[in-house]
Amino acid sequence: xxxxxxxxxxxxxxxxxxxxxxxxxxxxxxxxxxxxxxxxxxxxxxxxxxxxxxxxxxxxxxxxxxxxxxxxxxxxxxxxxxxxxxxxxxxxxxxxxxxxxxxxxxxxxxxxxxxxxxxxxxxxxxxxxxxxxxxxxxxxxxxxxxxxxxxxxxxxxxxxxxxxxxxxxxxxxxxxxxxxxxxxxxxxxxxxxxxxxxxxxxxxxxxxxxxxxxxxxxxxxxxxxxxxxxxxxxxxxxxxxxxxxxxxxxxxxxx
Amino acid sequence: xxxxxxxxxxxxxxxxxxxxxxxxxxxxxxxxxxxxxxxxxxxxxxxxxxxxxxxxxxxxxxxxxxxxxxxxxxxxxxxxxxxxxxxxxxxxxxxxxxxxxxxxxxxxxxxxxxxxxxxxxxxxxxxxxxxxxxxxxxxxxxxxxxxxxxxxxxxxxxxxxxxxxxxxxxxxxxxxxxxxxxxxxxxxxxxxxxxxxxxxxxxxxxxxxxxxxxxxxxxxxxxxxxxxxxxxxxxxxxxxxxxxxxxxxxxxxxxxxxxxxxxxxxxxxxxxxxxxxxxxxxxxxxxxxxxxxxxxxxxxxxxxxxxxxxxxxxxxxxxxxxxxxxxxxxxxxxxxxxxxxx
Numbered sequence: 001x002x003x004x005x006x007x008x009x010x011x012x013x014x015x016x017x018x019x020x021x022x023x024x025x026x027x028x029x030x031x032x033x034x035x036x037x038x039x040x041x042x043x044x045x046x047x048x049x050x051x052x053x054x055x056x057x058x059x060x061x062x063x064x065x066x067x068x069x070x071x072x073x074x075x076x077x078x079x080x081x082x083x084x085x086x087x088x089x090x091x092x093x094x095x096x097x098x099x100x101x102x103x104x105x106x107x108x109x110x111x112x113x114x115x116x117x118x119x120x121x122x123x124x125x126x127x128x129x130x131x132x133x134x135x136x137x138x139x140x141x142x143x144x145x146x147x148x149x150x151x152x153x154x155x156x157x158x159x160x161x162x163x164x165x166x167x168x169x170x171x172x173x174x175x176x177x178x179x180x181x182x183x184x185x186x187x188x189x190x191x192x193x194x195x196x197x198x199x200x201x202x203x204x205x206x207x208x209x210x211x212x213x214x215x216x217x218x219x220x221x222x223x224x225x226x227x228x229x230x231x232x233x234x235x236x237x238x239x240x241x242x243x244x245x246x247x248x249x250x251x252x253x254x255x
Numbered sequence: 256x257x258x259x260x261x262x263x264x265x266x267x268x269x270x271x272x273x274x275x276x277x278x279x280x281x282x283x284x285x286x287x288x289x290x291x292x293x294x295x296x297x298x299x300x301x302x303x304x305x306x307x308x309x310x311x312x313x314x315x316x317x318x319x320x321x322x323x324x325x326x327x328x329x330x331x332x333x334x335x336x337x338x339x340x341x342x343x344x345x346x347x348x349x350x351x352x353x354x355x356x357x358x359x360x361x362x363x364x365x366x367x368x369x370x371x372x373x374x375x376x377x378x379x380x381x382x383x384x385x386x387x388x389x390x391x392x393x394x395x396x397x398x399x400x401x402x403x404x405x406x407x408x409x410x411x412x413x414x415x416x417x418x419x420x421x422x423x424x425x426x427x428x429x430x431x432x433x434x435x436x437x438x439x440x441x442x443x444x445x446x447x448x449x450x451x452x453x454x455x456x457x458x459x460x461x462x463x464x465x466x467x468x469x470x471x472x473x474x475x476x477x478x479x480x481x482x483x484x485x486x487x488x489x490x491x492x493x494x495x496x497x498x499x500x501x502x503x504x505x506x507x508x509x510x511x512x513x514x515x516x517x518x519x520x521x522x523x524x525x526x527x528x529x530x531x532x533x534x535x536x537x538x539x540x541x542x543x544x545x546x547x548x549x550x551x552x553x554x555x556x557x558x559x560x561x562x563x564x565x566x567x568x569x570x571x572x573x574x575x576x577x578x579x580x581x582x583x584x585x586x587x588x589x590x591x592x593x594x595x596x597x
Contacts, residue, residue, distance in 0.1 A: 007384065084374070086373050087371075088365075089371065089385060094361040095357060097356075255269070255339070
């Protein structure tokens, strides 16, 4: 079983390596443009205080990881389950099909982590001087990154197994856009105090716990959700989307 | 080692789109249709299999013959773990398919009706990764892939992505892939549909060879010639049931008379049909449609003058005569009243 699992993983790694440059552009261009506009232009021109750079950076990392993980799993899953059912060869591999789903999640996690690793220094560099990052608890930061990566790829699996090819555009505008804009990526959760209803409502958005969590790990000097809330949110949404994703995958795979 | 295949009262009812459309599921319906929600709206019960019981002997080349929608692909789907039976059980060797999916998957190779190749990979990579899924050692993988690419005449395109392959090439590669891990049981779902005659002959030769190595092979087809040529035994399936089973020769022998002469007569009277059935060599006469008559007989052409004379004597006119030799097609027609191509 382990052999089959790693063979499936190496197939995904092989395909990802082959598409490395387009994949990198697809997932990183948008966060890097945001970094440049908000973190460089607006701060250098004085429309935003310099401190905003540090506040923004964890949100951007969360965003990059989330986009990378979701796209890395959802897009191939959607196309592989279409007319051609390309995935069937892997469904017929001698392994429980739930493990094929787990492998998809695992492959997405790796891509999300790579995206985070690339964006962190790139964004830091792009923003120029004035970024005050700290890594007071590297293990906490590492665990958080793993949790965000798992969340992104399990959301990707859930979406990928629930959305048809013709609905990819809708998926971006109806699910991903609100998730990003109400995900506390560009502002801390406490900034919503003046919008009490919205502040409560965004708590159903898993993105909130990702950006607030990374904020608590990288820039603890800014307001952020308490650790218990971050941990609770990430555990809850990871459990939800991993089980939902695997369930949806099974439903798609077995007729 | 060859394995037997058994099914016992298999039944499959699809509550959403049936399998032929399965690949396209998710196109229609609401955006983000969780199946629970959409199934309620578009619930359609399609009975694909209705009490299908079969036994395929070890080392046999077995054909499932029937028109589109007869339940052939669903039967193969259940036997290959991809379709969950609504009721009934199936075994590959001693393993019950639905309960022991992983060990069953290890023993089977599947050639799907439509090529489902991994479009992100080259032809060679498809074979190599397939081998890797089955735990074949790297060196062995390489040499098997090379042999199969050669055998299926794909060597010169081996290192190209399969996206640009023709239908026939994809089909060949699908079969090569299914043989990559040398399964004890090989399922081919309409393997020769879309193949040119030359490639079809190559395929048949390869299938026969594989069978000669003592493997069990199940193929579905609606091509009479294919079943006749390849299969030791054939089950004729219609509406999810086996309606006839046996060797092609034995099955053909069960058609009364063997030969079928289809006549179009006007006007057609019961007296005329009676007169036709008294001609020497005729075993049965059946009215078909408004003006047709199916005459089953032990000979074909030589009987026509006598039949025509009888029609003329009754004051009627024959507008069409069609003679078919003993064939599975006639057998199917005999059992269902429909042509296989309907």
